[in-house]
Structures are given as C-alpha cells and as structure tokens.
Amino acid sequence: MAAERIAVAAITLDFGNTLVRVDRQGLRGVVEETSEVLARRGIVHDRPAFLATWAEERERQFREEVPLFREVDVGQRAVRVLARLRGMAPPPVDERWDDAAATARVRPGEVDDVVDAYSGAFIHRISPVADAAATIQHLAGRGFPLAILSNWPLALTVDRFADAQGWTPHLRAIVVSQRVGTIKPHVSIFRAAEAALGIDGPVDGRILHVGDDWAADVIGAHRAGWRTAYLLNRQLDTPLPTSQPGDDDDGDARVEPDLVIDELSDLDERLEPR
Numbered sequence: 001m002a003a004e005r006i007a008v009a010a011i012t013l014d015f016g017n018t019l020v021r022v023d024r025q026g027l028r029g030v031v032e033e034t035s036e037v038l039a040r041r042g043i044v045h046d047r048p049a050f051l052a053t054w055a056e057e058r059e060r061q062f063r064e065e066v067p068l069f070r071e072v073d074v075g076q077r078a079v080r081v082l083a084r085l086r087g088m089a090p091p092p093v094d095e096r097w098d099d100a101a102a103t104a105r106v107r108p109g110e111v112d113d114v115v116d117a118y119s120g121a122f123i124h125r126i127s128p129v130a131d132a133a134a135t136i137q138h139l140a141g142r143g144f145p146l147a148i149l150s151n152w153p154l155a156l157t158v159d160r161f162a163d164a165q166g167w168t169p170h171l172r173a174i175v176v177s178q179r180v181g182t183i184k185p186h187v188s189i190f191r192a193a194e195a196a197l198g199i200d201g202p203v204d205g206r207i208l209h210v211g212d213d214w215a216a217d218v219i220g221a222h223r224a225g226w227r228t229a230y231l232l233n234r235q236l237d238t239p240l241p242t243s244q245p246g247d248d249d250d251g252d253a254r255v256e257p258d259l260v261i262d263e264l265s266d267l268d269e270r271l272e273p274r
Helices: 024-040 047-068 074-085 099-103 110-125 132-141 155-165 187-197 214-223 264-270
Strands: 006-008 010-013 146-150 173-176 207-211 227-231 259-261 271-273
Touching (some): 010 187, 024 047, 024 110, 047 074, 074 099, 074 110, 110 155, 132 264, 146 187, 155 173, 187 207, 187 214, 207 214, 214 227, 227 264, 259 264, 264 271
Parallel strands (some): 006 271, 146 173, 207 227
C-alpha cells in the first residue's frame, strides 16, 4: 500500500544535520582551517591557544544565549577570543563578559577577518548530504516554494553555502536565526519564514518544516501551526545543540510529526502541492 500523501503550500528545510552533516571532526576542521588563515594574516600567533579558547567561548555563548532563545554570535565570539589571546582574563563562569572592554583589544577589521575566515572554512570543509541538491531542485521543479529555515550563528555562511551548491535559484528565502534575533523553537522565527515565503493569513498546516531536532524543528513548527517532517538518525556525534523525542519539558512530548523520514529524498513521494 502506498504511503499517505500530504498536501502543503510551501516547504522549509533546516540546515545543520538536515541539508549538511555537521559532526565533531568536521567542525574541528573548520576551526583549525580558520586558525591557519588567521595565522597567515598575522591576527593569531598561537594556534593551539586559539583552538582551545574558541571552544571555551563557544560553549559559554550557548550557555548564555540558548535558554533565552537567542542565537550565539560569531562576531562576538571572535572579539572575546582575540581579547583573551591578548591578555584579557575571561569572567567567572556565572558572569557575563565586558564586551566593550574586550572590543578595545581588537583592531579594526579583525572581526570581519575572523568571520570571513570561519565562513570560508565551513564552505570548504563541510559537504551537503548526498540527496540535498537533487531534493531541492526536484521539489522546486514540482512547484513547491522552498526556504531554508535554520538556527545558525552566521547567516553569511548559509547564504554562501547555498550559492556554492547551486541551491539559491531554487529557494524563495533563507531565514536564519542570526538575522531574525531568535532561535527555533520560538514562534517568531517561523513567522519570519511565513513572511519571507509570502504566506498570508492563518497558516492552517499549509507549510511543512523538515528537520532533525525534535524541540527546535518538530515542537517549534507544531506550535506555529505548521506540518512537520522529522528526519531520523542525524544527531550522532554532532556538536550542534540537539534534542530527541521526549527531551522537552513543556508537555509537548506527545506531539507527533506528520512525516517521519530517513532521507530527504523520501519527501517527494509523500508530498503534493496544495
């Protein structure tokens, strides 16, 4: 018996571990390449210290921002890392940085250099999942308006990655938490995606969101009134924030996704235009 098909007017796709696989080794390679580039530019002189400090400040940002539904900022991280490498002591774990004082230790243009190096290294080091391009092209060809909808600390990276992979002509929008100011599962980022897709009025299940993170993607889209497709087995050995069914503590564990899929290519036979 053929699987039941669902009708939707538009589709959004998560980025990390949905369209691209982000494992610990891959992300370490991104930071290592970033340090190489910055060393050649004379910005970083102790690469091992840069790598260790970057990791510590990354974790600090996640502790500070994610509980408030705010995206971490790579530019802010760059300032804090460079300030520490130049002698500024980090605050105690339960206190926030004096970012103004840290900025005084950073020369003009250096934050842009760090952001550019990090974004370039990600594009160079990280590959899309095998069926990402074909799925995007095929669904767009069938008439589905598509968008990337992602929690990501550097929107520039997602933009550049989509361009490099040839996805951009098939996308109506790229909606990233850094630009919106809030992260999934907060409803505001889903509303921003609705506006970017040109979906007016009550959503009423007209949009399908595809993602691998239970709380961010399934619970978040469900609360926004969207349909959901849960992508299985993408969270092993990843440094990205993740959650599994039942991890949320807001009484939403009984929510069921509309689709459960193993690969992005499974979407084609399960969807029809609405």
